Amino acid sequence: MPAEAEQPLQEKKSSQQATASVGEGTIKEKVQRRSFISWLAVAWVAFAAATGGFFTMILRIFFPNVLFEPPQSFKIGPPDEYEIGLVDIRWQAKFGTWIIRDSEGIYALSTVCTHLGCTPNWLENESKFKCPCHGSGFRRSGINFEGPAPRPLERYRIVMADDGQILIDKSKKFQYEKGQWSDPEAFLVV
């Protein structure tokens, strides 16, 4: 019995050796273990370089050579062009700003709804800004009072330029809920 059992085992072994030696021979001719690792390194470096270059180019898109955007700060003429008690929407389309003059002075409101960023409409009869997207309403001052808007409209920096014109600077914002509306640059006393 044991002799019979050994017989096939030996056969198996020898056949395994045969296939292994054939396999080694073919691999030896192509790639060796050391060179495989260095080839792998080359491949990874190439892959990383290609991917890196790709993402660098994508990042580059975010810094265009020319910006077709209106400037962040602009002059809107002398204060007497703005009537007391009126909401002036003439700069809404170009600069995204409403200019409002009351008995004390002038302030510049952002036209971006604080809920989800639509542009509200000024309704003269109702004396409020009303957003067409989710129904947020803002008073003339920019304070939110209806709909889902969580905070008042933002105000932009407003100062007098040297040439007697009003200068609006959109890069500086004043938020009511942070108590910034009392800042002297958030309001132009005329």
Added chain:
Amino acid sequence: MEPFKNFIDVLTQPTLMLTLAMFTFPFFFPMNDWFDKWNRRLRLNLLWTKAGLIAVIIGLTLFFVVGVQDAEFRLIMLKPDNVPIVGLIFLVYFFMWVSMKQASDNDKLLSTGEKPNEYHDPDEKVLVWPDLVYVEFISLILCMCLLLVWSIGLDAPLEEPANPAATPNPSKAPWYFLGLQEMLVYFDPWLAGVVFPTIIIFGLMAIPYLDKNPEGSGYYQFKNRRLAISIYMFGWIILWVLLIIIGTFLRGPNWNFFGPFEYWDIHKLEPLTNINLSEIIYIKLFNTGLPSNILVREIFGFIVVFGYFLVFPPLLAKTVLKRIYLQLGNFGYGVFVFLLLCMLSLPIKMYLRWIFNLKYLIAIPEYFFNI
């Protein structure tokens, strides 16, 4: 015709319509024996018979045929964006009928101790080729015809080039997002726009792991899965389809509500001043100003929100949802009840807004955190 139009305008006021829909819903999809009794007594189960299908389709068609005579409703109904929503109303009912018809048939068989229809192999088997492929081919041709007629008959609703300074009034999302847009009216953008859609998607994915009831696998039936079907249909029909219909037909300029036969008046005035819970408590109730400390100011909102998510799960586990709690165990039940409470928070918040003019329970605009 005028009294009918006025009646519809009153009936479709979203406050009234949603209330009616929510309170009549359990009679259509009875989740316990009491509602089931009334479902039979009011003959509402006839809705899922062939006569019911014909009656509802004729009723809906009549409504739209009458409605299209009205100048205001015609403008809304025949707008190329909205025509598919009219079709959607028919289709939603039709497919609901297809499954509920089979479910009620199987319920009858099961109650007499028989096996459901699908249990028996059909005697007449058909071949994939040519029988199935033939039907598919015909469907394909019909769909192509429909699309051709649709694309020739209705112009694509294209508008002027986008201008960030001019938002159309009203500004409506694509129809499949109108439910979300309606949700955005009542919640902070990051909740309604980010957190809730994520919860909805993961909640839908969780359903097969929460609903392990083997009853009805492979065939439709209602009786042994009535809680599961009711909860799902409530979220789908009331909180999704109905909100799409409200957004399509009932939202007008300045995102105000308008009846279907009402003139879209841009100057329609709905005086409402929304206030936060902190303002209701500190200014109206205590008559003191708002405290300057944010946490003190919003403490009541935190109590309400945390209370809602901490008190209700154990309370429900001991009462109405006792069976589900025992089936699912602590973790499964926790997930299930969290999803359920999130879903119910939408109608709750809507009613808080409509009744108390409540804007946010917790309002911390300083850190963009509003609930």
